[in-house]
Amino acid sequence: MHPAASVILFTTASGVGYGILSLAPLLVAFGILPDEDRWLGGALMLPALGLVTVGLLSSTFHLGHPERAWRALSQWKSSWLSREGVMAILSYPPTLAYTYAWVSLGSVDGPWVWAGFATVLTALGMMFTTGMIYRSLKPVPAWATDWTVTGYLTLGPLTGLAVIIAIASGFGLHPVRFQAVAIVFVLAAAIAKNAYWARLQAAWDDHAQNAGAAIASPGNTVRSIEWPHTEANYVLKEMGYGVARKHAEKLRRITRNLLLVAPAIVFCLLPSLLPLPYLIWAVIPGAVLTLAGVAIERWLFFAEAKHVVSLYYGVE
Amino acid sequence: MTCLPDETTRKLGLVIDLDTCVGCQACVTNCKEWNTGGHMAPLTDTNPYGAEADGVWFNRVHSYEVTTPEGSSRSLHFPRSCLHCEDAACVTVCPTGASYKRTSDGIVLVDEGKCIGCKLCSWACPYGAREYDVFEGVMKKCTLCVDRIYNENLDQEDRVPACVLTCPTGARHYGDLNDPQSDVSRLVRKRGGRDLMQEMGYKPTNQYLPQREKTNVASSVNQSPALAPLDDTYGASGLLGWVDRMLERMD
Numbered sequence: 001m002h003p004a005a006s007v008i009l010f011t012t013a014s015g016v017g018y019g020i021l022s023l024a025p026l027l028v029a030f031g032i033l034p035d036e037d038r039w040l041g042g043a044l045m046l047p048a049l050g051l052v053t054v055g056l057l058s059s060t061f062h063l064g065h066p067e068r069a070w071r072a073l074s075q076w077k078s079s080w081l082s083r084e085g086v087m088a089i090l091s092y093p094p095t096l097a098y099t100y101a102w103v104s105l106g107s108v109d110g111p112w113v114w115a116g117f118a119t120v121l122t123a124l125g126m127m128f129t130t131g132m133i134y135r136s137l138k139p140v141p142a143w144a145t146d147w148t149v150t151g152y153l154t155l156g157p158l159t160g161l162a163v164i165i166a167i168a169s170g171f172g173l174h175p176v177r178f179q180a181v182a183i184v185f186v187l188a189a190a191i192a193k194n195a196y197w198a199r200l201q202a203a204w205d206d207h208a209q210n211a212g213a214a215i216a217s218p219g220n221t222v223r224s225i226e227w228p229h230t231e232a233n234y235v236l237k238e239m240g241y242g243v244a245r246k247h248a249e250k251l252r253r254i255t256r257n258l259l260l261v262a263p264a265i266v267f268c269l270l271p272s273l274l275p276l277p278y279l280i281w282a283v284i285p286g287a288v289l290t291l292a293g294v295a296i297e298r299w300l301f302f303a304e305a306k307h308v309v310s311l312y313y314g315v316e
Numbered sequence: 317m318t319c320l321p322d323e324t325t326r327k328l329g330l331v332i333d334l335d336t337c338v339g340c341q342a343c344v345t346n347c348k349e350w351n352t353g354g355h356m357a358p359l360t361d362t363n364p365y366g367a368e369a370d371g372v373w374f375n376r377v378h379s380y381e382v383t384t385p386e387g388s389s390r391s392l393h394f395p396r397s398c399l400h401c402e403d404a405a406c407v408t409v410c411p412t413g414a415s416y417k418r419t420s421d422g423i424v425l426v427d428e429g430k431c432i433g434c435k436l437c438s439w440a441c442p443y444g445a446r447e448y449d450v451f452e453g454v455m456k457k458c459t460l461c462v463d464r465i466y467n468e469n470l471d472q473e474d475r476v477p478a479c480v481l482t483c484p485t486g487a488r489h490y491g492d493l494n495d496p497q498s499d500v501s502r503l504v505r506k507r508g509g510r511d512l513m514q515e516m517g518y519k520p521t522n523q524y525l526p527q528r529e530k531t532n533v534a535s536s537v538n539q540s541p542a543l544a545p546l547d548d549t550y551g552a553s554g555l556l557g558w559v560d561r562m563l564e565r566m567d
């Protein structure tokens with residue numbers, strides 16, 4: 001599948017943003033983040049709001065008719081893309097309310113706790129609906145698995161947490177506070193991504209075996225001898241992207257190292273070993289590496305997913 | 317609404333005979349010709365006379381070499397256009413309501429006035445039947461020539477899809493696949509018509525008739541004798557043999 005830059009930007013930026021939003025109120029509720037520090041609140045919630053907003057706007061860049069984007073809210077009964085749009089709108093009121101309480105009032109007690117819960121739920125809802133858009137596309141066997149959704153639900157919080165830790169360390173909070181949470185999400189993301197990759201090739205082969213049956217009759221083999229067009233058409237440009245497949249193994253290794261190994265070292269291991277002033281110089285680059293990792297992962301997510309229409313073009 | 321109808325009164329669609337199709341591309345051409353002035357008009361082309369020509373087409377014909385387990389091989393021409401699926405996920409994924417399936421006849425259409433050009437429907441189609449128009453910023457697809465089949469300005473016999481009308485070998489058939497007594501339904505029963513990529517579960521309306529079994533398989537298994545080279549007069553007798561011998565003698 002062709003990885004449109006705007007889609008990579010959208011999923012990376014909004015993944016980090018909703019990741020922060022899905023965790024910050026919980027971390028406050030459990031006393032890991034202090035709500036009395038308004039500046040910290042601003043330093044976490046405002047970038048998160050900015051990222052999700054930039055992400056949403058960039059997702060409309062690749063539309064043929066951005067001015068009609070409001071129509072995409074109408075078909076939530078059948079379309080996960082529409083549900084994602086509705087969820088994006090629903091997430092703003094609680095998120096803005098919670099941000100207001102934390103930044104202006106310096107307290108998120110009482111009714112604001114509910115705004116916090118709603119912030120967490122709608123942020124998780126966003127990751128879930130995004131994952132479901134891809135999960136429900138049967139013609140892309142790599143995506144048609146629950147591991148796609150699990151990937152979105154774990155990578156968002158993992159990258160969000162990386163940013164939270166980096167920012168909080170600047171406010172004098174030792175990353176060891178987040179150690180347990182970091183271990184949970186690094187492990188969860190590792191399981192989700194590796195499980196996703198483990199079935200990817202087999203899922204494709206299941207369909208590729210049927211190429212003969214799809215075109216001629218079952219049992220026959222087919223060889224494409226002439227395409228319907230001499231130049232690449234829309235279908236090939238959009239769904240026949242092949243650049244990453246050749247390097248898939250290498251790219252996966254890079255992704256694993258940046259997205260899983262780096263956070264494991266920086267956020268799970270080092271906090272037990274180093275005092276704060278030194279740690280800042282580890283967690284900030286650590287967060288940058290994690291974000292670079294997720295951007296490559298999002299690109300690879302598209303680039304290594306094959307669409308069954310390519311069987312008609314003789315792709316194996 | 318992008319929810320699919322529980323059932324449609326009729327199931328209009330095509331039956332494509334892979335045994336008869338010769339890959340002449342006439343249906344491709346007439347589809348483009350009709351539809352670039354029809355319901356989804358225009359079918360824009362990018363750089364049509366230069367390098368990297370591209371454009372919107374609703375119907376594409378592939379060619380394959382098919383080999384049976386016995387090793388017998390032959391060519392197969394394969395028209396690929398929208399199959400107006402019963403379980404058309406291209407419709408349900410559409411966030412705007414631009415894509416819809418008609419309850420009256422099952423035709424799957426795009427309302428260009430509502431389409432935002434998100435392209436998700438084209439990803440959801442296993443058959444690559446939808447093509448995006450970069451100029452208009454909207455998705456386009458086969459309309460089953462909805463503007464022909466109900467067109468009262470046309471003579472009755474012309475109220476069939478352009479691709480069907482034009483096919484010189486009669487490889488494309490059009491009719492109601494919901495009616496067990498229709499010509500197309502009978503044809504499907506008789507020739508073992510089948511769903512394309514059944515495992516996808518889209519329940520396509522269009523049916524493909526497989527190539528007929530070869531009657532003389534043995535002779536076609538990789539033993540077609542190579543033609544003798546043209547300048548080799550081996551075996552020439554009679555007048556030609558005499559001419560050959562005479563010419564041999566000349567220097």
Ligand code: SF4
Pocket residue numbers: 397398399400401404405406407424440441442443444445446457518520
């Ligand atoms: S062939 Fe593709 S575009 Fe046509 S109805 Fe089926 S899924 Fe939709």
Ligand code: SF4
Pocket residue numbers: 409410411412413414415426430431432433434435436437438454455
């Ligand atoms: S491209 Fe248009 S028709 Fe297709 S899913 Fe998007 S809005 Fe619907």
Ligand code: SF4
Pocket residue numbers: 346347348350351374375397398457458459460461477478479480
């Ligand atoms: S039915 Fe009409 S629009 Fe569809 S492929 Fe045939 S000619 Fe083209």
